Each structure stands twice: as C-alpha cells, then as structure tokens.
Amino acid sequence: MKLKIYHIDAFTDSVFKGNYAAVIVLHEWLDDELMQNIATENNLSETAFARQVSNDCYHIRWFSPICEIDFCGHATLATAFVLFRQNADLDRVTFSAKAVGDLAVNRANDDFIEMTFPNRKPKSLIEIPKELLQGLDRKPLEILRNQQAYFAIYADEQDVNAAKPDLELFKKLSPYDVVITAASKEYDFKSRYFWPANGGDEDPVTGSIHAGLAPYWAEKLGKNNLTAMQASERRGILQCEVFEDKVLILGKAVQYLEGIIEV
Secondary structure (H helix, E strand, O other), X not given: OEEEEXXXXXXXXXXXXXXXEEEEEEOOXXXXXXXXXXXXXXXXXXXXXXXXXXXXXXXXXXXXXXOEEOOOHHHHHHHHHHHHHHOXXXXXXXXXXXXXXXXXXXXXXXXXXXXXXXXXXXXXXXXXXXXXXXXXXXXXXXXXXXXXXXXXXXXXXXXXXXXXXXXXXXXXXXXXXXXXXXXXXXXXXXXXXXXOOOOEEEEOOOOOOHHHHHHHHHHHHOOOEEEEEEOOOOOEEEEEEEOOOEEEEEEOEEEEEEEEEEO
C-alpha cells in the first residue's frame, strides 16, 4: 500500500522551526496498529490521520511515536494547511475528534490559520503529586491542572527558560503532562511543555495546551487577545483570543516534505 505523506512545520513561517507533524489523508481508516507503527516510524511529535466525511468535514486522529493522543493542536493546524493548499476554494474545514468534538478551522488573513478550540482553563488542586514537586527544579508560585496537564506557574520567564525538570519523575504523572509558564516582557506569556509519558521529552510547540494557558493568562493579565511564545529550542508563536466557552488559536505553517510511504 502506498500513501501520500506531508511533513509540515506548524506555528512558524520558516522550516526547521515550530513543531513538526506528518499528515496523511485517508479514504478509509487503517488498522490502529498500522497507524501507530507509521507514527513511530515517522518519529515526529505527531502524525495526523484525516478521513474525509464531506467536502469540508474530516474525522481526525493523532498519534505520537508512543501512543494515540486525545487532542493535538499543531497537527490540526498542519492538516488544515495541507487541505487548504490542495483546494484554493476551501476556506473552512471542520475536524471531528472523539475526545474533543468538532474543531472548526478557518483561513485567516496574512497566511494565518485560525482554530476554534474548547476553553480548557485549568483549576486549582487540593493535592499536588510529590513527583511533580520533586520533578520541578525550582518552586512555582502555584500549580493547577486541566484535562491534559499540570500547570506550574512562575513569576519570572527566566525560570521557564532555564528549567531542567526531572522527566523520569514526570513519567509517573501519566496520563497528565506538565506545562511551565510565566508572563513575558516581549510576549504576553511564555511556556514550555514536557510529555515524557505520552510523546517525548519536550514538545516544540503545543497548540492544545494553549486552550488552557490562554484562559489562565487572559484572567491574570486582564486581556482576551494574547501573543504566546513556546520557548523550546525550535520555538513557536501563537496568537490567542479567549471567549467564555472557546479559545481561538492562530498560527502559520510551512511544508517541508511531500512524499510516498509504502506499508
């Protein structure tokens, strides 16, 4: 079987930056084991598989090199980029995912792509896992959690830049990942994301976690339009707009590779 594959860098306007994703558009689903094997072979942050339901509606599934993921923002952006590039008349697409429902994605101005995500603002914790506190190499101001990850909040963005957490301890927090974040001078806020139990050590740019980060910082900073920077080695910029029940995440993407795989 031959399948067309695209390698896209998301949340960036230049290759070798942002977060990498593979995109494969299918007519019919492959076996779960085969999709996981393809994602493991790709060894990218995420491989997205999309199956067309109608002209502008697709079912989507996301696989890290380790396991299937409930919600992935950068691979959704990458998939929309591929579909918009293939069809100049397509300005909106809806992705349907089992865990998060329907995600509307639109072309926006200046080559941005706008994604509508659920508002997943984190909540305070009564009990904080000792593995999290021990795994962080510096004490945060507070710790919260949403459906996806623990949020460690810091007073200074340099704490985010310099952090060297113990990822072996973070593995014990599964199924939750860990995001560290602080307000920023150049941007509204900065973050880094660690997911050793579900995908890898540090994710370059994580669109899904901004469905929680943006509402948190919107409240703290008193503004609903924010610019975020994920401070990984590859770095990525996200534009966020926060509403009561949703978060708009905007980013750009570029294509690095188009090819054929044989499985």
